[in-house]
Amino acid sequence: MKQTLKKFIMAAMSLFVAFAAFAQVTTSSMSGRISEADGRPVVGATVVAVHTPSGTQYYSITDNAGNYRIQNMRVGGPYEVEVTFLGFGSVKSGNIVLRLGENFVQNAVLTEEAVSLSEVVISAGINPILNSDRTGASMNISTREINTLPSISRSITDFTKLTPQANGTSFAGRDGRFNTVTIDGAAFNNNFGLSSNALPGGSAQPVSLDAIAEVSVNIAPYDVRQSQFTGAAINAVTKSGDNNWKASVYTYLRPKSFTGEMVGDAIVKGARERESQMYGITVGGPIIKNKLFFFVSGEYEKESSPSGAWEPSTNGTVDLTNRISRTTVSDLERAKNHLMNTYGYDPGEYQNFSAFPSQNYKILARIDWNIARNHKFVARYNRLRNTSTSLTNASSGPSGVPRSNYSRVGEKSISFSNAFYGNENAIDAFAAELNSTFGSRVANKLLVSYTATTDPRRTSNSDLFPFVDIYKDGDPYMSFGYELFTYKNQVLNNTLSVTDNISINLDKHTITAGLSYSNIYVNNSYIREGTSYYRYASLDDFINNAKPTAFGVTYGYEGQDIKGVEMSFGLASAYLQDEWQVDPKFKLTYGIRAELPLYHNKLIDNPGVAALDFNGYKMRLGEWPNSKIQINPRVGFNWDVKGDRSIQLRGGTGIFSGVLPFVWFTNQPTASGTIQSPEIGLTDNKLPADFRFNPDFKAQVAKYPSLFPPTMSSTLAKGAALAEVDKDFKMPQIWRSNLAGDFELPGNMILTVEALYSKDLNSIVQQNKNLPNPQGVFTGRDSRPYWTNRFVNSDVSSAMVLDNSSKGYQAFFTAQLIKNFEYGFSGMLAYTYNVAKDVTSNPGSSAYSAWTSNLDAFNLNDPALGHSNFSVPHRVVGSLSYRIEYARHLATTISVYYNGAASGRSSVAYSNDMNGDGAVSDLIYIPNHKGEIKFRDVAGKMTADQQAEKFMEYVLNDKYLSKHQGEYAGRFGKVNPWRNRWDVKVLQDVFADFGTDKRYTLQVSLDIVNAANLLSKNWGLYKKSGLANNYDVIMPLKYMGRSATGEPEFTLNATDIANFDAKNQLINQLTTGSTWGMQLGVRLVF
Structure with a gap:
């Protein structure tokens, strides 16, 4: 059956050239x-x-x-x-x-x-919910809502957050990287997936909001034409011209005084450095009346944002409230002087950082052509150019070298400014669509699109110089040099596409059939530690030229420049669907979609890797996964219970397949050692005795050919980091079902009650095949396994394999009340309760970082089911808008948006590697009483008994920990504090027709985000534990080793009891995310 279907798809696809x-x-x-x-x-x-x-x-x-x-x-x-x-x-x-x-x-x-019937017809815009096509969870955002609801970033995501099942860019408890975004039906995705942003373009919005006519969010559409997601399908259509000439010019301004700086009694340093200016224009109208129309949009934006960096201290004392690091000014000055005097290298500034600049411009042009009564054609082109600046990578390092749970910029550490990096993003996209009808029964749609992106190209202000981490007391202390992932870093991502759908009306049945073929080309130039990486145990060790504690590098063979690795991925799809109007009240939609992933480019095998054995597992880096068809059947229904759309029951069930971020695919050729050397990460015990710092990274490689082979050979370089996609790997796939009722209420309101359930069939998980079975088990109450040797092959730092898991589910229940637009009023209010669990959130763009950044109590190669990082258990979202026209020439609109939810989830883990697997990712055991966990004295600071008493006090006073005593903490088991967010928009229109048949409007707008903080400095704040790092990992304990009887022993993660008490409290987050912000807009519409 599968072979027959496979042949059918490929035969059908031969009708098209290789498009996507x-x-x-x-x-x-x-x-x-x-x-x-x-x-x-x-x-x-x-x-x-x-x-x-x-x-x-x-x-x-x-x-x-x-x-x-x-x-x-x-x-x-x-x-x-x-x-x-x-x-x-x-x-x-x-x-x-x-x-x-x-x-x-x-x-x-x-x-x-x-x-x-002109006077009695109700427009479709008034009642989009009670209609026969609605089956699964979805949301539509109209032009009116886009124009009137608050938004400072002017992003599509400012409106998709109205979806009750949303949490930021995540939908239905799924990673935002598993959404799909289309503009005018053509794919417009962040395919490479370096961030959770579903759109390409980095920090910029790739399409002007003034060019968007409408946005839809579909979470459970049982229409088989919708595909390539396991989160949500977000679709935006752009504006088009018509017979009426229309134009607008506008500006949005955010001066420095339009950002709040007070969080409680503390000042957010640099908050008033934020400022932005945006200027735009739109024009649309007829080229030939009733025949040919155009629409164009242009926009330029310039912004300065606070760097978010911490400031060094003068005495080595951390001040969490005011974001003062333990790193001292004197030590930073000492390091800078040494670098400049010894190596002639200027690392940049270490305090009073300037605001980060960014700028972008974007254009869009669209043509609509009524070729004939039965044929309509649309073509659209858009372009983006964007530049921005970012802080140093937070904590990643060479694979196989233990990473810290603390950031390079934070309470423990400061980075010099030349270790920051820039991003350049470029997008050029084209789409064309032909809609045709043949007679009264047959309709056809042909869509072709091409998108070329450079997303991103990294830049640096630093001279070429190794990246250096200086540690102190086992944690990061300062960093400098050429940012470790920036050298020659560039991603090219091109998508060429075609799809064709045909629909035939057969009385009560509408049959839809379609074919598509996808090709995504990726060229990834990614050189981890391309200028080399050094880690030192102390600043003195670096200055005194001691042997480093770790070294990492990736280099080109035989001194050649490093080239990007390529991937050409195809996806062939065929689908068939029937919409059956069983009777006037009941519609049944059922169909099937078959998808076949294809891997077009050839890979080169590495004989040095092929010769390795990982406890019976053999890596084959010269092969992509096997192509396997995925079958996605779906069925949905809509029942108009009374026949008047006052009560509507709807729902369905089906299978949905997506694609994963392609960065995880390119890990394999990047790490294969065939195009360039594999990333090599070595700890001090694997470095020669005479290994010392060398600012010339190429000379360092040339000096030790036994460590760094100049060519690919049968002998693999020591410390090599490998990555592979399992040969039976399948694209992400879920089974999703929903059941809902919509009820018309008096006052033109609709009550919706909806249940949504998703079950993972093929989720994504990383495994390290170079991690052997554990060699021991701790004694005592915490009897987890541990490793004394974490390498199957000691010459390989890691051997990552991308694989599937069927663990994981997401259950959502939503109650929503919608007030349709009437007498100037509209609004909605929704409450959602959910439980979402998975085995990993895959928190990283490289295989090794995604593995080591996961959390588990026992074994990262077999992580337990835990709460998802992409959902919170309760969410309330609402919006209210009112418009009134008065005095013949004036109109005022006031809109309010509210979001009430926990500000994420947290995990409770040890601050260092407890079980010896090389990852700082061990969830804590929660004792029943203080005798179940052993502490060590901290000489002159705190006794073991004092620490035990204090820790049990901490456990008993914590809502989550006290309920789970005698258990291991769960991944993201702890819910962060609730936060109320209010945004407000005020629009004032002045309009007149000046004796013509057109309305000319001058509009002034004011958007206010987090408006509650404008009223009180204590409202609208983000809070989190002072024991937490930047990744919401709370770290109350530090592992110190095993006792003579094999029990684990700990200390409080603090210098003394007073310091622990100071950290063990909810800390207001001193960022502009906690403060109010305003933006003034002026628009002329004519």
């Missing part, structure tokens, strides 16, 4: 039933719908049941519809607005006299 497609819905539709007064169907009636602004016409003929359906209609409106049939009067209706991806039902009864 992740097409989603870009249009709307209309359907209904035409009958006589006695209910008998009218067969052969003509239905004509006209998009009045552009004159675009659509038509259909009723079938034997009196039904009609018009597909691929332009989003928006208003539309006028006329139904005619010989011997009857015509029926006309108007003021119909079509929403993205939705079917508007327009029924009509023909009589002998003409009837106009």
